[in-house]
Each structure stands twice: as C-alpha cells, then as structure tokens.
Amino acid sequence: MKVNFGQIGVGYWGPNLLRNLVANPDCEVKRVVDLSEDRRNFVSTNYPSVEVSEDVDSILNDKDISAVIISTPVNTHFDLAKRALLAGKHILVEKPIATEVKQLEELDAIATKNDLVICAGHTFLYNSAVRYVKKLIDSGELGDIRYIYCQRLNLGRIRSDVDALWNFAPHDISIMQYWLNEPNEFEVSKRGMDYVQNGVDDVVFLNILYPKNIMVNIHVSWLDPLKVRRITVVGSKKMVVYDDVAENKIMIYDKGIDHIATLGERMDFDRTNVGQFNLRSGDVLIPKIDWQEPLKVEIEHFVDCILNGTKCLTDINHAKNVVRILTENSDLKDD
Ligand SMILES: NC(=O)c1ccc[n+]([C@@H]2O[C@H](COP(=O)([O-])OP(=O)(O)OC[C@H]3O[C@@H](n4cnc5c(N)ncnc54)[C@H](O)[C@@H]3O)[C@@H](O)[C@H]2O)c1
Numbered sequence: 001m002k003v004n005f006g007q008i009g010v011g012y013w014g015p016n017l018l019r020n021l022v023a024n025p026d027c028e029v030k031r032v033v034d035l036s037e038d039r040r041n042f043v044s045t046n047y048p049s050v051e052v053s054e055d056v057d058s059i060l061n062d063k064d065i066s067a068v069i070i071s072t073p074v075n076t077h078f079d080l081a082k083r084a085l086l087a088g089k090h091i092l093v094e095k096p097i098a099t100e101v102k103q104l105e106e107l108d109a110i111a112t113k114n115d116l117v118i119c120a121g122h123t124f125l126y127n128s129a130v131r132y133v134k135k136l137i138d139s140g141e142l143g144d145i146r147y148i149y150c151q152r153l154n155l156g157r158i159r160s161d162v163d164a165l166w167n168f169a170p171h172d173i174s175i176m177q178y179w180l181n182e183p184n185e186f187e188v189s190k191r192g193m194d195y196v197q198n199g200v201d202d203v204v205f206l207n208i209l210y211p212k213n214i215m216v217n218i219h220v221s222w223l224d225p226l227k228v229r230r231i232t233v234v235g236s237k238k239m240v241v242y243d244d245v246a247e248n249k250i251m252i253y254d255k256g257i258d259h260i261a262t263l264g265e266r267m268d269f270d271r272t273n274v275g276q277f278n279l280r281s282g283d284v285l286i287p288k289i290d291w292q293e294p295l296k297v298e299i300e301h302f303v304d305c306i307l308n309g310t311k312c313l314t315d316i317n318h319a320k321n322v323v324r325i326l327t328e329n330s331d332l333k334d335d
Helices: 014-023 037-046 074-086 101-114 128-139 164-179 294-308 316-327
Strands: 003-008 027-033 051-053 067-070 090-094 118-121 145-155 187-193 203-210 214-221 223-235 239-243 250-259 277-285
Touching: 003 014, 003 294, 014 027, 014 037, 014 067, 014 294, 037 051, 067 074, 067 294, 074 090, 074 101, 090 294, 101 118, 101 316, 118 294, 118 316, 128 164, 128 223, 128 239, 128 250, 145 164, 164 187, 164 203, 164 214, 164 223, 164 316
Parallel strands: 003 027, 003 067, 027 051, 067 090, 090 118, 145 214
Antiparallel strands: 145 223, 187 203, 203 214, 223 239, 239 250, 250 277
16 A cells, blocks of 8 residues: 655755655655745656645645655744644654654644654664664673764854754754663753854754763764764773764774772782773774665655554654753853
8 A cells, every 4th residue: 555645845855855755665745845936846847747836735635645744944843743733644754843842742642642653854763874883782792881972063054044953963862862772861961152143053062961871972063174974982892983974884993991800808809999901902893784775764664654553763752852852951151
C-alpha cells in the first residue's frame, strides 16, 4: 500500500526531502505547497507529475493525502503542524518541531487522540555513522562516557529567522540524547553573541551536564573560518572522533589514562590513588561504515511508522527534550 504525501515548503532543504519521497516506492507525492512562485516552478520543472499550489488548504483538505512533510521556517512549524494534525494527517516536521515545550505537548495530545504519527526531522539519528557510535557506546567498548564535545562551524549560511543555536544545535542535542539513551534530566547553561545581526547569535557555546557527571559542550557558529562537523567522545576505555566531513568519518582511539596499582602496605595492590598513571596510547581503528542517505532512511522509517505502527525513533518525546535543552536556562548575557 502506498502512502499519499503532501509537502509544505521546498526552499533550501525541502528539495532533499522531496527527492527522497519521489524515489521511495511506498510514497506517492500528490502536491507541494510553497508561497514562493520560484520554488513552485522548481517543482513543476523537476517533477512534472506533482501538483503545486500556494494554498496549504489544498493539502489539508485533500482526503487522499494522509501524510504531510513540513519544511518551512521554524516559526511556522507549530501552526502548520497543528493544522495538519487537526486535518487528520500524519506529519514529518523539520527540526525543531516547535519553539516551546508546551506547543509540543499540544501537538502530542492531538496526535495521540487521533492515532497519528509525529516524526521530527532530526536527520542525524538516521545517519549510519551516528548509529555506529551509538552501538560502540551501548556495547561498552568505550567504557564509561566521561565527556563529549561537538563543533558545528562554518562561514555562513547565515540566517535571520533563527540564530546559530536554533539552526545548528538541534542536531547535536538530538545526537547526544540518542547516544546517552534519552535522559530526561540535565542541567543546561549557554552563552552566545550576536556580532553580525543585532539580536541573532552567530556563535553559541552550550553546556549540558547529564547524570553520572557526563559533560557535553556544543559549539555552534556560522562565523568561523573552517567548516567543521566534529564530535569527540571521551570514554574511560577508548575515545572516538566522528567527523562528518572527513573521508574516514569515525576514528576509534585506544587511548586513556589508567591508574597504576602499587603494592600496598598490606602486600596487596589496592592503593590505586597514590598518583601514578599510565598514559595508554594504542591502536587507532577506522571502521567501515555502510553508508545510506539519512533522509532515505528517515522517510522509510516514517512510512513504516504509519503503515505498521512502529515507534518513531525521533518521536515527540525526543523532540521535546531537544526543545527543553534549547530553551532551558536563558542566555547568560541576557541575565
Ligand atoms: N535536517 C537538516 O539537516 C536540515 C538542514 C537545513 C534545514 N533544515 C530545516 O528545514 C526547514 C526549512 O529550512 P530551509 O533552510 O529550507 O528554509 P528556506 O527558507 O530556504 O525554505 C523555506 C520554504 O518554505 C516556504 N514557506 C514559508 N512559509 C510557508 C508557508 N506558510 N506555506 C508554504 N510555504 C512556506 C518558503 O517560501 C521557502 O521556499 C527548517 O526547519 C530548517 O531547520 C533541516
């Protein structure tokens, strides 16, 4: 059985979703809506069989359409998502689904009542490299996770509808929540600065303290000389660097600092706290990652959730914790 789709928004990111929808044999794209005539022309030129419109109701009132993809600017998500759910559609909404936790709770209530799927477009959870690191952490190969830091930097693409935090950090927060098994408890602090546009932070350092003293630092910026997409995980046994723009996306370092047990007065080896350490520096492993386009996997999963009732990996609870972390604790400079 095919799922009939409508898509709202086909600007910079929307075409990637549309391409994957059209390529999926279980999906039929009936209509794409965009306010911009240019973007509608883009769709008509590249996908002549897909209808276009500037009217969102042409999707919402179409009884043949059961699922809607929303890829519009963040400040429009909540309203469009709510309208789509009230019209009885399953929704896949680009990240972040909304800007307030209470909005997500409202969407959740409508979806639960009407047995509808909400999938958040937290693409990185459908990324093979991210999933590989999750398996490494879950298997215990890295030992206890000590701290993780994420760098998502570049010169541009500068926006004015959201700041660098809301544009980039949802990805890293989503990955952290996934890797650490969706903790509901965390302490958050952040500091950002608006150098280019008044009131729109170009660079933000976000710090999260999770249970068991796992410390996470997320550095996002569109005002940086280099394109960096790197996450470093420091475990008690091994360390991993996941570099999304490198050819070798994952490097596993057998490195660490171990206590050297010294002979105690009672002729045992229990004195591990006397300050002797072994700096271990062993092999570096570059695992082979079987690559699949994350959006292809994401859309297949969304369809599976609709047709088979599978629990969505990036469901409303996942989305809610991402927004909690984004909104918790105000920017230090505004205090
Ligand atoms: N998952 C990812 O890796 C990723 C990457 C980039 C962007 N995004 C997300 O995708 C979403 C869109 O970002 P973008 O960069 O494509 O933005 P964009 O501004 O380039 O495109 C948005 C499009 O939506 C249209 N639009 C706006 N309001 C509308 C409405 N009410 N009805 C119909 N059309 C409307 C605009 O005309 C535009 O064509 C954002 O939520 C962003 O966070 C996700």
